[in-house]
Amino acid sequence: MNASVRPAAGPDQEKALHAGRRVISTCANPRCATGWIRLWRSRRVPAFEGRWACSAGCMEQVVAAAVRRELEGRDAGAHLHRVPLGLLLVEQGRISPEQLRQALAEQRDAARRQDGAALPLGQWLVRSGVLSETALTRALGAQWSAPVFALGDSRPEELASALPAFFSETLGALPVRLAGDSMLYVAWPGRIDRTLAYALEGICGLRVSSGIARDSELRVAQTRYLAAKAPRTRLLEAASASVLARALARLIETEKPAEARLRRIHRWWWLRLWRRLPAPSGLPLPGEVEDVLCTEGHEFRRPD
Ligand SMILES: [Zn+2]
Known part of the structure; x- marks a missing residue:
């Protein structure tokens, strides 16, 4: 032919x-x-x-x-260098070098005792009362060069056909808003997975805008997302x-x-x-x- x-x-x-x-x-x-x-x-x-x-x-x-x-x-964004969160927090003056050293030591101890081993540094600092959740979210936004999304009036349950629950649960992504039928806002807890964001664009035929959201808000919104008809x-x-x-x-x-x-x-x-x-x-x-x-x-x- x-x-x-x-x-x-x-x-x-x-x-x-x-x-x-x-x-x-x-x-x-x-x-x-x-x-x-x-x-x-x-x-x-x-x-x-x-x-x-x-x-x-x-x-x-x-x-x-x-x-x-x-x-x-290749996995998207895998090559990008990011400033470690602890260093960023010290540079921003949000925690002292001593507080960072102590948190890292406590994190190591917890890992050895096998309780809370998987807790990331940022969440560890919030749980220890060293850092507020708002300050952590802002720092994560700076680390990922991404905006901070407020999820107060988001309706993730209306977007349940965007992303399978498995990927939301496994990689933390949460579709939170569809704007103009072509832009999907996706909130992430502390780590933006560019590979998933790119795949989501390809499958749904939408542009994806990624942002960081407060862990506590994200968890509430994600519960609604996972309970919606998918x-x-x-x-x-x-x-x-x-x-x-x-x-x-x-x-x-x-x-x-x-x-x-x-x-x-x-x-x-x-x-x-x-x-x-x-x-x-x-x-x-x-x-x-x-x-x-x-x-x-x-x-x-x-x-x-
Ligand atoms: Zn053929």
Whole structure:
């Protein structure tokens, strides 16, 4: 087949998708061997990342290419250097060098006694009464070059279709506000996971603005988020990346979604399936999408 007749997935094709029609139904698999005659058959679903594949075999190759793309992508922001929080607090004059030394020693002792071993330094300082929660939140904002979000009037329960509960619980992200149908504000406790923020943008088709929130406010808001009606989620464990690609392609063939998108977040994978074509902006209703959370080469569990 002449490569020049195969349109690349671009803004025009996106527009055509949203208008409910397709450009020319060319298979998304660059190694597709199907002739033109078969392409005229009406196989409009399943779709994967805005594109169509003519057969189950081609869909498998398209999904495998996406898995390779995600594996080759580096974790976003992993290379960024940040000033250690303790040092920052001393520099800002919020604690003295002596208070820092003492807190670190107490933290070490607690770890040895195995109680409160996982408590981060900032929370340790707040619990010891050395630092206020407001001062800690401001310092974390400075450390991450991010704004501080006040969650008083946020309605996270209305955004439950943005991010699967697993990622909120595991990495701390909490969608708190949708502005203008295109900007999603996401609050984080003390550590912004840029890889998850980037994946969220890719899956939801929204811009994500990250900020730090007070731990106590975040916990209350997160309880509401986790209790809200969310999209159906299923878990899938695969022995390797190639097994994962085959399993996801099979799933897509079975479910026949109008759209599907895949992103990798550290050691997890997130596949979202749309029953109808996604709207160009805003969030879907919980019943309109389904999430598949996957791992390859290890069991499905949270990090220690
Ligand atoms: Zn094909």
